[in-house]
Amino acid sequence: MxxxxxxxxxxxxxxxxxxxxxxxxxxxxxxxxxxxxxxxxxxxxxxxxxxxxxxxxxxxxxxxxxxxxxxxxxxRTPVSTILTEFLADHDLEEVLVYRRSLEIEAAQHAAINRSEERLGALREAYARSVAAGPEPVDSCDASTAPGSFHLLVVEASGSRLLKDLYLGVMSVLQRAAADGRVILGTTLETMHKDHGAVLEAIEARDVRSAAHSMALHVDRDLGLRTDMLDLSPHTERAASLIDAGYDPNAA
The missing domain is CATH 1.10.10.10 (Winged helix-like DNA-binding domain superfamily/Winged helix DNA-binding domain)
Structure with a gap:
């Protein structure tokens, strides 16, 4: 700037x-x-x-x-703000798809670039979430809070540009969530399972598993209230992941 x-x-x-x-x-x-x-x-x-x-x-x-x-x-930079205003004029379903792409990219890069410090922060965030017990599932807004699991994955990617883009996209979804147009489509148990799978892949520096784990998670994480994604194992997107060799029950 x-x-x-x-x-x-x-x-x-x-x-x-x-x-x-x-x-x-x-x-x-x-x-x-x-x-x-x-x-x-x-x-x-x-x-x-x-x-x-x-x-x-x-x-x-x-x-x-x-x-x-x-x-x-x-x-962190005006990029996020400008992107937020730009995406606000686009269909929310498209924004969700774009968010999915960024999350997958972040998980892949985190598997390659994560430092021991970043990995330790991810482990701590995951442990805190599990230890918190049967509390309400983290909101869309919480995913950009400092120390949140999703933001830590993005930060572990080592890409500042990716982080700026992610924050811009999530700002749009946070507004939509506040209006009730975007809702969570997962349970606490499933969220822990998905986060555990993503963490395990990043720990192992397994790029392929990191991408598959994050893709399955975001497919059943956020969705539109009026047009929720079908989160059964038979969806086209979930089936493509399973066919690619990812076992959603392995984590």
């Missing part, structure tokens, strides 16, 4: 400082950034300079200020 900011050198430096913290994932999507007084002290600038920089990044959809609460990171 090329951002031009009128004002002093300090204003530009403040903007660059905030962008650097967000782009470098030091301040992650969904997290609240430091309060205004702390930013003023941290950067060494006045209140008006901090507010100007925050407003600029809010205009690009990277930050959002919640009155009385604080300012939150909404996008």
């Amino acid at each position: 090329t951002t031009t900011t009128r004002g002093s050198r300090k204003a530009r430096e403040t903007l660059d400082f905030l962008r650097g913290k967000i782009a470098g994932d030091e301040w992650r999507v969904g997290e609240m950034i430091p309060k205004e007084p702390e930013l003023m002290q941290l950067i060494g600038v006045g209140k008006s300079t901090v507010r100007e920089a925050v407003r600029s990044l809010a205009a690009f959809g990277m930050l959002e200020t919640v009155p009385g609460v604080g300012t939150f990171v909404r996008s």
Whole structure:
């Protein structure tokens, strides 16, 4: 992104400082950034300079200020925001298919590129989910929360572009879920089973199994309320995976 900011050198430096913290994932999507007084002290600038920089990044959809609460990171780059607005004009079923492609690609790349640190984070997220017991299945919104299993898979892929695209797509689906147009189509037990299969494939650096496991999971994860996917073993998509050698009962 090329951002031009009128004002002093300090204003530009403040903007660059905030962008650097967000782009470098030091301040992650969904997290609240430091309060205004702390930013003023941290950067060494006045209140008006901090507010100007925050407003600029809010205009690009990277930050959002919640009155009385604080300012939150909404996008690591403007890519996610622009993509969200673009996809909002497209059919939700197409967006779900695009999300499926990104999740599969992320799982494949994670199997190749995952570090031990990223793998450890995935194991911890999976263990937390299983240990939580019979709680409601994670919502669509939770899939982009810091530390969530799906977002960790995307991050383990090592691709920042893929992460930006994923966050943009999920933002559209989160809005649709809030309106009741997209719903979860899986049970807690099935979700744990699917996540376990994806994790096992990534651990083993098995690209093929990672793709198959994630494909089967997203096929029965989110769907349209008015046109839910048939999640039986006889669907065309599930059957193609089984024919390809993936056993959905092996995990």
